[in-house]
Amino acid sequence: MERNEMRKRIVGLVAIGAVAALALTGCGGGGEEEGAPESGIDFSAEPTGTLNAWGFENADDVGQSRLDYAAEQLSDVDIELDATAFDVQKLTTRIASGDVPDVVQMDRRYVAQYASQGLIEPLDSCFEAQGVDPSEQWYQSVVDDVTLDGSVWAVPQFYQPPAILVNMTVLDEAGLTPEDIDTSDPDRLIAAVEKMYQESGGVPTRLGFDPVSTGQAELWVLGQGGQLADENGAPTLDDPSNVAGLELLKRINDAQGGFAKVKSLTDSFDTFGENNQFVANQVGAQVNAQWYPNVLSPYVDKIDIQAVPFKDADGQPFSVASGTSFVVPVGAKNPAAACAWMINLTSQDAWLAAGDARGETRAADGGINTGLFTGSPAADEAIRDQWVKPSGNDNFDQVISTYYDVVGYGLTFGASPAGQTIQTELNNAVGAALLGEKSIEDALADAQTAAMRAYESATAE
16 A cells, blocks of 8 residues: 555544544555565665654653763754654544654554554664664564564664562561462462461452552463464464463452452552552562662662562563564654664663663662663663662662563563554453453453454454
């Protein structure tokens, strides 16, 4: 489909306010194609002129330092930044009107969807022009997140691996050790959960383990040997291998009063405050991404925490990739500058500048430097070597070290043209199954039907 034809199609969708229909009426390559079509863009052209970029909402010290670095490298480019949150309707409206940004920052789960619909450009020639090998620059799981039909469609950034934070105060009280929080040994895990769990009048007051059932559903399904999509990106939510993860989630929740009661307590947590669930001893253990220890670091004198890896069914450390990325929409007016800007933002030197900025911030506020998890192994290690030093709290240092240990074990969620729908429908299935509204098998079957509908529409010619 030609770009002007695509634009006309989107105009019709936007005119009736059918944002959801975009996911169901896309045009582009299906999973059987061997490679993406050549874009015809000369990404190797000298970067000049005006670059319209959309991203970096509420940029912190890490974001601003990278923006400054990229701007210094592209002195002949006037960078105009729309620093607002990504919005599907806003993007389709801008494409339909011809007001196409040159770069858009979005969650990596969106990338395959827009690639399959022909709304973004493949970036293989961009990487070639900039001398970047994605498989060397980033963790392979991160690259896999944005790979479809043999092409890489986005420049990735960040990878926040999950692990399990354990509250040593609660574990010690129950006579447990961190080794008892073992997701590869369900019976041992449930026994530990029951020892730590407390309730009053049938209402939970302390969870032995918060598995973050809907926020980390993919982790549990994949970790127990499941599969969310096949090699072509087609949804596989009804695969029998997905049942084990939901069964374990249900056992964990049922051991603590049931999903509804567990969620009621977790919704009340002061997650970002001074009376958070670890200070208040409301959890014995909880799945958390790498950024959360930064939230807890100001309260290090009030808590005693360690971390253990999330383990797969075979007892091996397990992690899944997640993060954001930059894409070039079809119709971008300055793709060469876009390419150069994206690569500079995610270069080793940009991340080192970010590490310096975070180091200065921590020196000023007295906080603990937990490092940066950039999506690039070389940058991660360089920042760790320079800035992550003993904090004086051995257990908190062990937490930081654990996240560095698990980052290399990451797997992709699976790039799919129905990626966002798969995520949504899986969470719907988890909620229905844990609440007892449907059997696990029926909940997954219903989720598969909805996800496959989105996939088939997104990949239709």
